[in-house]
Amino acid sequence: MSGIETGLRLRGLSLRYGAREVLHDITLPCLRPGRVIALLGPNGAGKSSLLRSLAGLVPAQGELQLDGESLAAMSPMARAQRVGYMPQAMPEAIGLTVTETLLGTLRTDPRSAYTDESTLLHRIHALLARLDLLALASRPLSALSGGQRQIASLAQAMIREPRLLLLDEPTSALDLRHQVDVMSLVRSAAGDGRIVVVVLHDLALAARWADEVVVLHEGRLAACGAPQQVITAELLARVWRVRAIVKAEDRGLHIAIEGAHEAHRA
Amino acid sequence: MAEASPQAQGADIAELIGDLRRARLRRLRVIAVLAITLVLAMLADLATGSAGIAPPDILRALLMQDAVSNPVAAIVWQLRLPFALMAVLVGMALSLAGAEMQTILDNPLASPFTLGVSSAASLGAGLAMLLGTGIPGLPMDWLLPINTFVFAAGSVLLLQLVGNARQGSPQTLVLFGIALVFTFNALVALLQYLASADALQQFVFWSMGSLNRSSWPKLATLAAVIALVLPFSLRATWRLTLLRFGHERARTLGIDVNRLRLAALLRISLLAATAVAFVGTIGFVGLVGPHIARLLVGEDHRYFLPASLLTGGLLMSLAAIAAKLVVPGTVLPIGIVTALVGVPAFLWLILRRPQA
Numbered sequence: 154m155s156g157i158e159t160g161l162r163l164r165g166l167s168l169r170y171g172a173r174e175v176l177h178d179i180t181l182p183c184l185r186p187g188r189v190i191a192l193l194g195p196n197g198a199g200k201s202s203l204l205r206s207l208a209g210l211v212p213a214q215g216e217l218q219l220d221g222e223s224l225a226a227m228s229p230m231a232r233a234q235r236v237g238y239m240p241q242a243m244p245e246a247i248g249l250t251v252t253e254t255l256l257g258t259l260r261t262d263p264r265s266a267y268t269d270e271s272t273l274l275h276r277i278h279a280l281l282a283r284l285d286l287l288a289l290a291s292r293p294l295s296a297l298s299g300g301q302r303q304i305a306s307l308a309q310a311m312i313r314e315p316r317l318l319l320l321d322e323p324t325s326a327l328d329l330r331h332q333v334d335v336m337s338l339v340r341s342a343a344g345d346g347r348i349v350v351v352v353l354h355d356l357a358l359a360a361r362w363a364d365e366v367v368v369l370h371e372g373r374l375a376a377c378g379a380p381q382q383v384i385t386a387e388l389l390a391r392v393w394r395v396r397a398i399v400k401a402e403d404r405g406l407h408i409a410i411e412g413a414h415e416a417h418r419a
Numbered sequence: 420m421a422e423a424s425p426q427a428q429g430a431d432i433a434e435l436i437g438d439l440r441r442a443r444l445r446r447l448r449v450i451a452v453l454a455i456t457l458v459l460a461m462l463a464d465l466a467t468g469s470a471g472i473a474p475p476d477i478l479r480a481l482l483m484q485d486a487v488s489n490p491v492a493a494i495v496w497q498l499r500l501p502f503a504l505m506a507v508l509v510g511m512a513l514s515l516a517g518a519e520m521q522t523i524l525d526n527p528l529a530s531p532f533t534l535g536v537s538s539a540a541s542l543g544a545g546l547a548m549l550l551g552t553g554i555p556g557l558p559m560d561w562l563l564p565i566n567t568f569v570f571a572a573g574s575v576l577l578l579q580l581v582g583n584a585r586q587g588s589p590q591t592l593v594l595f596g597i598a599l600v601f602t603f604n605a606l607v608a609l610l611q612y613l614a615s616a617d618a619l620q621q622f623v624f625w626s627m628g629s630l631n632r633s634s635w636p637k638l639a640t641l642a643a644v645i646a647l648v649l650p651f652s653l654r655a656t657w658r659l660t661l662l663r664f665g666h667e668r669a670r671t672l673g674i675d676v677n678r679l680r681l682a683a684l685l686r687i688s689l690l691a692a693t694a695v696a697f698v699g700t701i702g703f704v705g706l707v708g709p710h711i712a713r714l715l716v717g718e719d720h721r722y723f724l725p726a727s728l729l730t731g732g733l734l735m736s737l738a739a740i741a742a743k744l745v746v747p748g749t750v751l752p753i754g755i756v757t758a759l760v761g762v763p764a765f766l767w768l769i770l771r772r773p774q775a
């Protein structure tokens with residue numbers, strides 16, 4: 154590993170849908186393995202677009218390297234093995250159980266296409282146990298609640314143990330306890346040497362669990378760094394247009410929203 | 420189960436494996452029951468007809484095919500068996516094609532005919548019948564199916580070209596398919612307007628779908644097509660299953676969605692076009708067969724595709740029986756009957772559902 158730059162390198166990334174450019178020349182400091190990076194920003198800031206370009210769903214300009222290798226140059230399967238992507242939404246009416254979903258996800262990966270099934274089921278079991286999803290393992294996805302389906306979708310993104318894990322609002326439909334469970338799982342996934350980029354709307358959650366935050370605003374990088382330094386009342390006013398009191402605490406931040414920020418109304 | 424202690428973890432994996440095994444066994448059982456029912460339906464189909472042959476005589480005739488002088492054997496071997504087999508094979512081909520179509524278009528209302536396959540087939544058949552034009556040097560008995568096949572398969576390839584050229588989403592493909600349907604239908608109407616009364620009647624009869632043109636060589640052809648296509652379908656089952664999560668998710672899992680779709684469209688065109696070529700357009704089976712299969716075994720395509728094959732064969736076999744019974748003394752065109760048989764089967768499955 155020496156000599157090769159490990160981690161995710163993202164330089165001069167631009168993305169356009171048709172004639173409209175939605176990401177403008179974004180450059181981030183190298184994202185290291187073992188780190189949880191929270192991607193923040195208001196609706197339409199370009200968070201999902203950034204994840205989608207990392208996942209190879211939309212062609213972007215710029216330099217994207219994972220462990221020194223260009224993501225664009227990888228074959229789709231090589232890329233899929235190293236990048237796990239959880240989209241913002243999952244179709245509702247799928248007649249597959251959670252176990253079958255994960256088994257299929259492993260079976261379509263050449264590395265585990267012919268592995269004997271009980272080995273794969275042990276892997277599935279371990280992940281489901283960590284996600285508190287065992288009781289639902291044999292239920293069809295179509296018979297799960299929105300939040301339960303979201304956790305199943307997270308499991309699908311994680312089961313191949315990718316190096317880079319991209320999660321688009323994984324906690325948006327979850328109750329408090331499951332938000333905490335998912336975030337601590339995300340932490341421990343990073344602990345295994347992964348890079349986790351997770352889109353969150355809850356700034357307090359981000360401050361509590363992320364090592365770094367990246368804030369997007371209208372397709373541009375608005376701020377980037379340690380949560381306690383980056384998330385300030387000034388940032389909330391500038392990017393989210395809300396008045397808030399932000400207090401640093403032992404573990405994370407205390408954020409009290411007071412109202413809309415009049416001065417920043419367009 | 421709710422308050423699983425750490426010690427219970429060991430039991431849990433056994434439970435996970437047990438659940439999966441049981442679900443599999445249940446599906447295999449469903450598939451076995453479908454297969455047995457299909458065989459029984461075929462036997463019933465053989466025993467039904469205006470000649471009033473007793474079932475034991477039919478069995479005897481089946482076993483001693485060389486009894487040339489025997490009129491019962493002649494009826495069984497030249498009429499009933501080819502018709503019964505053709506019904507089953509056509510049902511299988513259309514239902515399998517429909518299952519794959521619903522998956523690649525991500526649309527439960529899709530059928531092999533959604534994208535204009537049947538309209539294109541009608542145009543091909545119309546050209547052959549109404550204008551009598553076709554490939555020179557071909558016997559008329561085969562001109563019709565081959566013309567039909569070429570048009571049906573051609574329409575699917577046209578779709579694929581459009582889908583690829585514009586990186587088409589499933590929705591784009593469906594819309595283009597609907598445009599094709601209208602175009603082909605207009606051309607067919609034009610042909611009908613210009614055709615003689617005789618040819619017109621022949622054509623209308625053809626478009627109702629009928630087993631009358633069954634023959635052993637045609638059976639062999641259709642069986643060969645199914646046998647050729649099925650292994651490729653089965654090889655793609657996991658990839659097709661993951662397609663249920665949407666094209667984008669499938670792509671991020673490393674699946675080459677465009678190639679998967681092209682291969683599926685080729686299979687669909689082979690299956691649907693061959694079936695249409697031999698028996699005319701038969702709607703509904705390709706739509707409802709997969710639905711029934713989905714209700715019975717879920718969407719793991721390793722079970723879903725074989726089950727679709729069987730439900731399609733079964734529906735058509737039942738339709739073939741009904742076609743002989745609805746109006747005593749007449750055999751109705753089977754295309755008229757498929758919906759009449761399929762709808763009750765479908766409703767029964769949907770309505771009995773809540774407890775599962």
Ligand SMILES: Nc1ncnc2c1ncn2[C@@H]1O[C@H](COP(=O)(O)OP(=O)(O)O)[C@@H](O)[C@H]1O
Nearest residue numbers: 170173175194195196197198199200201202203
């Ligand atoms: N497929 C698309 N075609 C055109 N514009 C899009 C598309 N997807 C997103 N956009 C636009 O790109 C911008 C960023 O969207 P997105 O990345 O989804 O934002 P976020 O996830 O931060 O809410 C928005 O202005 C949105 O309208």
Ligand SMILES: [Mg+2]
Nearest residue numbers: 200201202241
């Ligand atoms: Mg988004």
